[in-house]
C-alpha cells in the first residue's frame with residue numbers, strides 16, 4: 539500500500555509537533571517544516587522507525603521562495619502531498635497602550651499570508667492530481683474579537699474566511715478543505731499568556747480530536763464545544779450586552795484576578 543504523505547508547517551513545537559507524532563503513529567510519512575531546524579531534527583529522530591520516512595525542511599512561511607522550495611523538495615523526496623497542514627502561527631498580546639502596527643503586521647504575515655503561501659505552493663499539484671486535503675489551523679478566537687488580542691483574532695478570522703471560500707472553489711477539483719478552530723491548548727504559545735484560559739486542554743488530547751476529525755473528513759473541527767457555544771451566544775447578543783461582557787474581560791475589571799480571554 540502507498541504511504542500517505544503529510545506536510546506540516548509549524549512542526550517544531552506545540553500542535554504541529556504533536557500532529558507529527560500522532561500522524562506518524564497512523565502510518566503517514568512526514569514533511570516537517572519550521573524555521574528552527576534543530577527542533578525539527580530532534581523530532582524526526584524521536585519519530586524514526588523502520589519503514590517510516592520523515593524529512594525536515596527549514597522554511598519561513600512568510601518567505602515565498604522558502605516555502606515554495608520546501609513544498610517542491612518534499613514532493614521530490616516523498617511524492618505527492620496528501621495532507622497539507624498550514625499550522626504555523628504566532629500570537630501577540632496587544633494592549634491598546636502599546637498599539638503596535640509592526641507587531642500586528644507580523645501576526646498577519648504569518649497567520650494569514652503564511653497560510654496562503656503554504657497553500658499556494660502546493661495547490662497547482664493538488665489541482666493537477668484532483669486530490670488532496672488542505673487543513674488550516676484557525677482558532678475559536680476567530681469567532682469573537684476581544685480586548686488585547688484583536689490583532690490575533692482578526693488574523694484567525696481572516697484565515698477561517700479564506701479557508702471557507704477556498705473549500706467551495708475546490709469542490710470541482712475533489713480537494714477537501716478543513717478549518718480547525720481549537721480553544722486553548724497547552725503549548726509554548728499559551729505558556730506566555732498573562733490571562734486565565736477557560737477550558738484549556740492538554741496537547742495530546744486536543745490533537746487527538748483534530749486527527750479524528752480529519753480522518754472523519756470533517757470540514758470544520760471546532761472545540762471544546764461548550765466554549766464554541768458560549769462564543770456563538772455572545773455573538774448573537776445585542777452589541778450593548780456584548781460590550782458589557784467583553785469589557786469585563788479587560789485588565790483591571792477583576793481586582794485580584796487575571797482577566798479571562800479567548801483562545802490563542
Ligand SMILES: NC(=O)c1ccc[n+]([C@@H]2O[C@H](COP(=O)([O-])OP(=O)(O)OC[C@H]3O[C@@H](n4cnc5c(N)ncnc54)[C@H](OP(=O)(O)O)[C@@H]3O)[C@@H](O)[C@H]2O)c1
Pocket residue numbers: 547548549550551552553554571572573574575577597598599600625626627628629648652675676677678719720721722723724725726727728801802
Ligand atoms: N495553543 C493554542 O491554544 C491555540 C489555539 C488555537 C489555535 N492555535 C493555533 O495553532 C497553531 C500552532 O500553535 P501552537 O499553540 O502549537 O504554538 P507554538 O507551539 O508556538 O508553535 C508555533 C509553530 O509555528 C511555527 N512558526 C511560527 N512562525 C513561523 C514562520 N514564520 N514560518 C514557519 N513556521 C513558523 C513555529 O516554529 P519556528 O519558530 O521554529 O519557525 C512553531 O513550530 C497556530 O496557528 C496557533 O495560532 C493555537
